[in-house]
Amino acid sequence: MPPELSSRGAFFCPMNKPEPKPSRWDKLGESILTRTRIFDLRTAHYRHPVRNAERDFYVVHSPDWVNVIALTPDHQLVLVRQFRFGVDDFSIEIPGGVMDLGEEPVAAGLRELREETGYAGQNARIIGRVHSNPAILSNACHFVFVELAVRSEALQWDTDEEIEVVTAPVDEVFAMAHSRQITHSLVLDALFYFWPYWLEIKKG
Amino acid sequence: MPPELSSRGAFFCPMNKPEPKPSRWDKLGESILTRTRIFDLRTAHYRHPVRNAERDFYVVHSPDWVNVIALTPDHQLVLVRQFRFGVDDFSIEIPGGVMDLGEEPVAAGLRELREETGYAGQNARIIGRVHSNPAILSNACHFVFVELAVRSEALQWDTDEEIEVVTAPVDEVFAMAHSRQITHSLVLDALFYFWPYWLEIKKG
Secondary structure (H helix, E strand, O other): OOOOOOOOOOOOEOOOOOOOOOOOOEEEEEEEEEEOOOOEEEEEEEEOOOOOOEEEEEEEEOOOEEEEEEEOOOOEEEEEEEEEOOOOEEEEEOOEEEOOOOOOHHHHHHHHHHHHHOEEEEEEEEEEEEEOOOOOEOOEEEEEEEEEEEEOOOOOOOOOOOOEEEEEEHHHHHHHHHOOOOOEHHHHHHHHHHHHHHHHHHHO | OOOOOOOOOOOOEOOOOOOOOOOOOEEEEEEEEEEOOOOEEEEEEEEOOOOOOEEEEEEEEOOOEEEEEEEOOOOEEEEEEEEEOOOOEEEEEOOEEEOOOOOOHHHHHHHHHHHHHOEEEEEEEEEEEEEOOOOOEOOEEEEEEEEEEEEOOOOOOOOOOOOEEEEEEHHHHHHHHHOOOOOEHHHHHHHHHHHHHHHHHHHO
8 A cells, every 4th residue: 555645735845045936827718729539729818916917828628537557366467559649659558548528537447448458357446646737738647456357348449449458567567667668658657656556565 | 776677578468369469550641730839739640551441630749848857965856836727726846848949858957957946966867758648749758867956047937937946855755746746747757767766866
């Protein structure tokens, strides 16, 4: 289990010459510039509360995403290898995808795991959550950990999905991340959150 | 230093019922839908080599980014707190930004560190690199590690930048990430890559 972490807020060490605190900009409105199948590009109109400057900023809006750490009974992780259009190349990742409207992250994670890989498991729970990119993306990515994952279901790929389902021992997956065979930022985040769980599991 | 990692390719455990391998789609062309100050939204036109289907996919193009792990002589990390328009809220991050055209990642990291925080350091080197999001973003984010970072330079914020510069002990920063006070996906990636270096540094 992850270490007990203090939530005390007094972690900041004041600098010798403190700058003024950053202001919270006021969002006055936003409009959709372009809609695509998987995200909207919007302009958000903001006013700075002190300087009174008004500016437009660009934001990519998408539903939240979910990524799944699925651990098999023999301590391998379920991986997927796909062609990815963003990088025009193949990418080795963990199962995941876009959450449906109103869907809870754990349910979405189990659904994506089942549809993409045919695996189902037990004791599914959230182990982390990030903002995909606070500067330009509005959404979050949730990380679900599933144990005792076994292949038991039929695949249900989306249109244009072609997925190679593979497994690898957990320590090998961490090595793949450190050696840059795995390069997806969100997969490394999942491994970051999974690390303390894995240390406990290895201890037995 | 990070563990010696094998680069053997035979990590895949074949499944009982292997699916056909995913195909590499052929990119036939792309066009810019929308240009913003920080990225372009493009449509890329692809053909599947086997099914002969043609489809448009949306890709956000941006220059590469760089993020910096700056370690002070007393083993604190330099952090920045900013208002972020993507999430319409404040975010605690490490220094970083967009690389200039033709700029090398280490130079870009040192420049962003200096401009955003006034810190300069020594022994700067790359410790990792991710794809920001292989599905929809074309770019990479490079991670630079700088040691003996001290505040010695004047700040040079971009227009609309207001940055609170803070430091915190390294283990506290890891705890902030696990307790979700730090939520930026790329900052967690930086900490993922930094972990084996930190273990060595702590050993002395």
